[in-house]
Amino acid sequence: MRSSLSSGGTDLHLELPATGSRRAALAGALRDAVRDGRLAPGTRLPPYRALAADLGVARNTVADAYAELVAEGWLTARQGSGTRVADRVVPGRPAARRATAARQAPAAAVVHNLRQGQPDATAFPRTAWVGAVRRALSAAPNDAFGPGDPRGRLELRQALADYLARVRGVRTTPANIVVCSGFAHGLRLLFGGRVLRGPLAVESYGLAFHRALLASAGVRTLPIGLDANGSRTTELPARGGPSAVLLTPAHQFPTGGPLHAERRAGVVDWARGRAGLVLEDDYDGEFRYDREPVGAVQGLDPSHVVYFGSASKSLSPAVRLGWMVLPDHLVDEVLRAKGEREAWAGVTDQLTLAEFITSGGYDKHIRRRRQIYRARRNRLVEALAAHAPHITVTGIAAGLHAVLRLPPGTEAATVEAAARAGIALDGLAAFRHPDATEATPHADGLVVGYAAPTDNGYPRALDALLRVLPAKGA
């Protein structure tokens, strides 16, 4: 069925499919015509009767289609002036955005990804995960698909309480765990949600993103020093100043050492002595290579430590699940900050991770990844020993990255040379707190994430890295 509208010099060809609702087809054809500009604003449409005759449809069909488009604002109908194309329609689709096109192109030609904090994306356990989704969704009670509990699903909190006790020495109950979408979300809840207020003592090295997040919540961060025994928690004031400190005790990020045993114990004493808190970012606690993991500081005193963990390193940063283990007195306040319903963590991921943990799949995955990352670390250490023995490598007992100590003054040039060689990585300077004033033992260095490449890509990435390291005596 075809018709040509002719109005004010505009000829319009309408063609309707042979099957289906006439009204819907006509409305769709008219809508398209208005949208793409074939029917210009102000154009008067033919009377019902005329178009109905042209198309061989009932007059009511045309009337209904016009009414629908009037209701949607495409057309206007005024007494005495018939039906017209509305003035406000802006024809055409928005032009493809140049800025976005640029954004979609890679920012630079990264050939070798040696960024810290990223597990090998090819290693996500797809098949095991799908199996866990299937089992989790078939076992879930119906209320799982109603509005979510802001604490997170009980299945997940139970699995985490058991897992963290077994693997990290965390002492807690499901009632003290609040699920979130990652460490940064946890920080936002605590500080953006005004559960805690600044100032906050932080390590002199850490992620600039976390400092920016705290700053945007109005929290001043005060760096404490760093030496061979880890962050100098002994500097924390017994009164006045910050009453909370954010630490990465198992594996200082990114410099790599563990917090010394005496400082672990001492910082808990400090928090207890002034009703303060240790915020423990256990970002890669499962990946320790040379001996049993150093347990979580949280296990020393669950009432003065907030413990944070996530699936970002163990599974993927694209799985947006994290967890906070809270002292009793903070649980209700964090839930108040989170809101009446779960607005962040999806139920499928929560149930699936719970099933993945309790079925043993999570342990198996981590065990396998630990072996692989340990081998990669060894390869890095051996390659440096063989080809760049003047470069010391530190922070290698754990985690997904190591720090290469560089000759003084060579870091910036080395990072630039790496970028030119297509290697994505960061220098230590990128992590240094802007207010850190003292000299540190980590003046010049590269943070090398050895987990990010694929198994095949890693040897080549390592070769490329060796080629950009400063020569001896540089």
Next chain:
Amino acid sequence: MRSSLSSGGTDLHLELPATGSRRAALAGALRDAVRDGRLAPGTRLPPYRALAADLGVARNTVADAYAELVAEGWLTARQGSGTRVADRVVPGRPAARRATAARQAPAAAVVHNLRQGQPDATAFPRTAWVGAVRRALSAAPNDAFGPGDPRGRLELRQALADYLARVRGVRTTPANIVVCSGFAHGLRLLFGGRVLRGPLAVESYGLAFHRALLASAGVRTLPIGLDANGSRTTELPARGGPSAVLLTPAHQFPTGGPLHAERRAGVVDWARGRAGLVLEDDYDGEFRYDREPVGAVQGLDPSHVVYFGSASKSLSPAVRLGWMVLPDHLVDEVLRAKGEREAWAGVTDQLTLAEFITSGGYDKHIRRRRQIYRARRNRLVEALAAHAPHITVTGIAAGLHAVLRLPPGTEAATVEAAARAGIALDGLAAFRHPDATEATPHADGLVVGYAAPTDNGYPRALDALLRVLPAKGA
């Protein structure tokens, strides 16, 4: 292998399993003993040699186990005083929290859930979803499991651009869509992220939660009036005052009418005339029962409307996925507010929803739910006509709820009677903006969510509701 430690009057029985690492087993047994208080703070441990002999293990095994617990802070080792249990260990698990126990109990005995905004939780398409997870994860490129693009996965944005054009008349491109975790997250990004600033014009009825969220971001909300043609967008000022308005044009929430065609067109003209914005909350646009959906206002002028949608009503509020369709000039600012990486929406849900949409599973699910919810709505209308003909029901052309108009002054008592009868629902007053001053056509009313119960529970819920409605002439 067994040993009894005897020290300072403390006898301790240690028993190690016959297999596995001796050091790990001993460390574990000691850790447990310290944790649960059997080894009290200050207790001095036996010398390596003595315990090694007792247990029949190498002396180094004991030394290593002690060292591990010292590193973890459970024990302290000082020159000359041997190894002792550290002072700061607080034995025992945190007591189960009373507040949380109370929280876990249902707040009230809800027998019949007639709350607005909740789809039937038993209707989540588990099997089809698992199938979509499987297909999506097996087809996904490896980069899906690396750090996420803050715009959201391209697969999902492409599927949404096509779907929203087809079903809601939205005109956009994947580059203009930003994935988020729901409508509230979208509002937070816009206002908390300082992309937009207040004041914001809002409808005189809406969710108090949204008003609170805006208030906490420092945004003043100014209610506009409401009449039989929908929100009185004609009241919006041509200059000064708010330059953005938040609307639910397809189905005013919760009163239920569509925004009149002239007002739809007019509000877009208003926004265009003062470089303002319409924020279109299309919270249940897919559920329209008596004719084709009213298209999105966004389709009238994509450069002056921000369109919000989510999976909360169509699938489940526990699936934390939403989407914003943005004018070109806002995309980069929203992405800046969101951050460098996806920190919210999980990749599995994103890929799965994309697959669910493109495979037709989403349409099929919505078609089926629409039939069921339409039948429930009809049943409500018929039950009222038969048993409470003095109660008018409005807002029934679309959505998951209807509004029952009550005799003046009876709303509060009816809501209370419903609560006593185990019916969860809200009165209209719960949604009224506190600054709304004028009389409205919705003075007393019940907001009845007919989608929340199960198929079996709905007839009983309806019976219970009929019993608490005010009598004629009340």
